[in-house]
Amino acid sequence: MSGWSFRTTFGLPAPWYGVTPVFPAEFEAAPVGRILLIGDSVGASIAAEFASIVSPAYANVDFQAVPNRCLVGSTCVAPAAGLPDAPAVINALTAETTPTVALLQLGYNDNPANFAQEIDQVVTALNARAVQRIVFVNLSTRRASVDYATSNAALAAATQRYPNVSVLDWNTYSSSPDRSRWFSDSVHLTxxxxxxxALFLRNQLDELRRAGLITVGAGGIIPMAVPMVQGERGEPVKALQVALNTALGLKKKQRLATDGVFGKGTANAVSKFEEASGLPIDGIADEQVVAALGIDHTTFTLARGARHSSVASIQKALANVLGIKIAADGVFGSGTDKQVKRFQKSVGLPTTGVVNRVTWMSLLSASAQR
Incomplete structure (x- = not known):
């Protein structure tokens, strides 16, 4: 038996293992609300280490990690084994158990080809409950037989689409070839x-805390109608088109039609503005782009005829608050208009059917309390 095998068999530390003191949170650290951790067998394996390393600074953690769990079970590599998946855990939340922060350590059991859609589904479900910060841990790409790089790319892209999403880069952190962390399957940890x-998670959470991203009350209500992508439509897109015409000095035939439809021309104009502003060039009008254009996203409204991922969040929240069935398709039709008015009436807001910031905040807050 080799020295490495002996250490692994008897659970001994690797030769490079050092001793790190673990302290509670810094004395003046801002408070952090409830954290929900949803994990798979990798997460489940660190339950003891999490309790001794992370919990001293983050006592209010709902630790839910089980073997075989998938981000979304229906598209899992082994669907029957992947339940309860993340949406099942999220949908079971009550007012008392709804977290401020969701920490998701999932993906090793999911099909990378479907991972981007799964991320959208989970983020929408958490946003419908007004979860303040959504934190994903990316995947080690050490196992060559599965394309986890595609999953990691989908996670990175999600941070551009959703202002309240962060990704912890475990893949880069754990990539040094001279250190042995894994059993022979290259996924599970020694x-x-x-x-x-566990130390990585503690340090990363501490960094997010110092940045004010997971502290109580920091950005608790996510922006509505941001980001904007090709295919969406509504008043926010019209405001974007007006601002782009001005910022880029577009005249005559070059001017964008201010029709509220995010088409190829609008996407190209966004990319041109991003390049001129030194921003990542992706044709997506995210929070950075909107701010750089001088647009106040708090004035955005969504109404009948709009198409946006925020409309899907509105529809999910309406279903949760009103106890109704409504398709979360992101299309603001007559049915959504009717239910928005019903909600507005129930909370004493003007029954306009138009979702402004007040209605948005009221709806997400009401959904989080269900």
């Missing part, structure tokens, strides 16, 4: 790997 993973 004793040393489990301790290191």
């Amino acid at each position: 004793n040393t790997g489990r301790v290191e993973f």
Whole structure:
């Protein structure tokens, strides 16, 4: 038996393993609300390490990690084994158990080809409950037989689409070839790997805390109608088109039609503005782009005829608050208009059918309390 095998068999630390003192939160650290951790067998394996390393600074954690769990079970590599998936856990939340922060350590059991759609589904479900910050842990690409790089790319892209999403880069952190952290399957962690993973999570959460991203009350209500992507439509898109015409000095035939439809021309104009402003060039009008254009997203409204991912969040929240069935298709039709008016009337708001910031905040807050 080799020295490495002996250490692994008996759960001994690797030769490079060092001792790290663990302290509670800094004395003046801002408070952090409830954290919900949803994980798979990798997460489940660090339960003891999490309790001793992370919990001293983050006591209010709902630790839900089980083997075989998938981000979304229906598209899981082994669907029957992947339940309860993340949406099932989220949908079971009550007013008392709804977190401020969701920490998701999932993806090893999911099909990378479907991962981007799964992320959207989970983020929409959490946003419908007004979860303040959604934190994903990306995947180690050490196992060559599965294309986890595609999953990681989908996670990175999600941070551009959703202002309240962060990704912890475990893949880069754990990539040094001279250190052994994994069993032979290149996914599950040895004793040393489990301790290191827990320390990584603690350090990353501390960084998010210092940045004010997970502290109580920081950005608790996400922006409505941001980001904007090709295919969406509504008044926010019209405001974007007007601002782009001005910022880029577009005249005559070059001017964008201010029709509220985010088409190829609008996407190209966004890319041109991003390039001129030194922003990532992707043709997506995210929060950075909107702010750089001088647009106040708090004035945005969504009404009948709009198409946007925020409309899907509105529809899910309406279903939750009003106890109704409504398709969360992102299309603001007559049915959505009717239910928005019903909600507005129930909370004493003007029954306009138009979702402004007040209605948006009221609806998400009401949904979070269900």
